[in-house]
Amino acid sequence: MxxxxxxxxxxxxxxxxxxxxxxxxxxxxxNDARGTAATRLLRAGLPLAQIAACMGWSIRTAALMIERYAKVSPGETDEVLAALAAAK
CATH class of the missing domain: 4.10.910 (30s ribosomal protein s13; domain 2)
Known part of the structure; x- marks a missing residue:
């Protein structure tokens, strides 16, 4: 296909x-399927590194994509960005 x-x-x-x-x-x-996948992985409790690996993204890209595409609460977004900062 x-x-x-x-x-x-x-x-x-x-x-x-x-x-x-x-x-x-x-x-x-x-391409909206990326947002659905990222949202489901995040809500399933996967850590940022696993989401990045599943999606074929770097950890930084995963954090940015989740922030852009995933339907998350502000608190969840803050947790993702804090995890990114801690991974530096």
Whole structure:
């Protein structure tokens, strides 16, 4: 499966489900799966280093991606950034 075909399949599913940008306020994209994965790993209690390894990211990138993509509370974000600072 090509990247284009995967993205097109997601777009078709999104449209059939009625999750278009006008309804939910943003366009769901294949790359949004990163946010879902990071959120699930974080909520499962995995430490930052394991999340980085699972996602193929550096620890710094993992912290930045979690902050950007993961739906976390401010307290959780603070914990991730504190872990990053402690890892330096």
């Amino acid at each position: 090509t990247e284009h075909r995967a993205s097109e399949g997601l777009r078709q599913w999104r449209d059939k489900a009625g999750l278009n940008p006008d309804k939910i306020g943003y366009a769901l994209r294949l």
